[in-house]
Amino acid sequence: MYNFEGKTVFVTGSSTGIGRATAIAFAQHGADVIVHYNSSVQEAEEVKAEIEKCGRRSLLLSGDVSDSQQVNRMVEEIKEEFGTIDILVNNAGSMVKRARLEDLDEDLWDRVIDVNLKSVYLVTRATLPLLKQTKGKIINVTSIAATNGGGSDSIAYATSKGGVSTLTKALAKDLVEYYINVNALSPGTISTPFHDRHTSPEKRQNAVKTIPMGREGTPEETVGATLYLASDYAGFVTGQIIEVNGGQLM
Numbered sequence: 001m002y003n004f005e006g007k008t009v010f011v012t013g014s015s016t017g018i019g020r021a022t023a024i025a026f027a028q029h030g031a032d033v034i035v036h037y038n039s040s041v042q043e044a045e046e047v048k049a050e051i052e053k054c055g056r057r058s059l060l061l062s063g064d065v066s067d068s069q070q071v072n073r074m075v076e077e078i079k080e081e082f083g084t085i086d087i088l089v090n091n092a093g094s095m096v097k098r099a100r101l102e103d104l105d106e107d108l109w110d111r112v113i114d115v116n117l118k119s120v121y122l123v124t125r126a127t128l129p130l131l132k133q134t135k136g137k138i139i140n141v142t143s144i145a146a147t148n149g150g151g152s153d154s155i156a157y158a159t160s161k162g163g164v165s166t167l168t169k170a171l172a173k174d175l176v177e178y179y180i181n182v183n184a185l186s187p188g189t190i191s192t193p194f195h196d197r198h199t200s201p202e203k204r205q206n207a208v209k210t211i212p213m214g215r216e217g218t219p220e221e222t223v224g225a226t227l228y229l230a231s232d233y234a235g236f237v238t239g240q241i242i243e244v245n246g247g248q249l250m
Helices: 017-028 041-053 068-081 106-134 155-178 193-198 201-209 220-230
Strands: 008-011 032-037 058-062 087-090 137-141 181-187 241-244
Touching: 008 017, 017 032, 017 041, 017 087, 017 220, 032 041, 032 068, 041 058, 058 068, 068 106, 087 106, 087 220, 106 137, 106 155, 137 155, 137 220, 155 181, 181 220, 220 241
Parallel strands: 008 032, 008 087, 032 058, 087 137, 137 181, 181 241
Antiparallel strands: none
16 A cells, blocks of 8 residues: 655646546645646536545646646745755646647647646646655656557647656756656556547547457556555666556557
8 A cells, every 4th residue: 555644745737637637646645735727617526525534635726737837836835835846747738639640739839738738848847846856756647659650640749748758857967866756657558638639430440449348447547556656666667658548569
């Protein structure tokens, strides 16, 4: 059983899907959890309530993690409320919109890269002084698309997640002198609002055909890898990416 009592965890994009499951799981294992959202306020408030039902403290933050001023403002709020961060989970991200290359204009490309990759850089840089104090843990959420290139209409998304995977390894080397472990979770096809918004039923059915377990995963099934990477059991693990995809990638 993992024990995160006395730990403060910041999970970006934690109002729905994998972020939601992650935030609640940390609270169930004793952590105080900072819940972040950009637009899903009602869902975020529900997550905060679930955390408080576990007897843990929670802080609700709203902001665009691809905007440095908003990120810095949120980190100041964390400092005022908790003083520090022990574990950072860079989960926020979005497909934004599917587009093949011929329809992928520069504005869409920039938005996808910003929300998925630039956000990890900005949030990690802003929280670094707090993480240095605690010799903390960082877990980034990448994607199976980073390895297999995703679909033909998810070029920008796959590229951004490839950047997250590479950034994870680069940060692991850069921050090791501060005793900060940096690793990543790489989900496959998981049943989340992400796919409800951006993936047609036909695409989802075709994806399931490539999964040896024969089904989509659940957000709760991704949590174990994150809890492990955030725990003392992973003290000698850094720069690694754990694939959670039902055998879809081997």
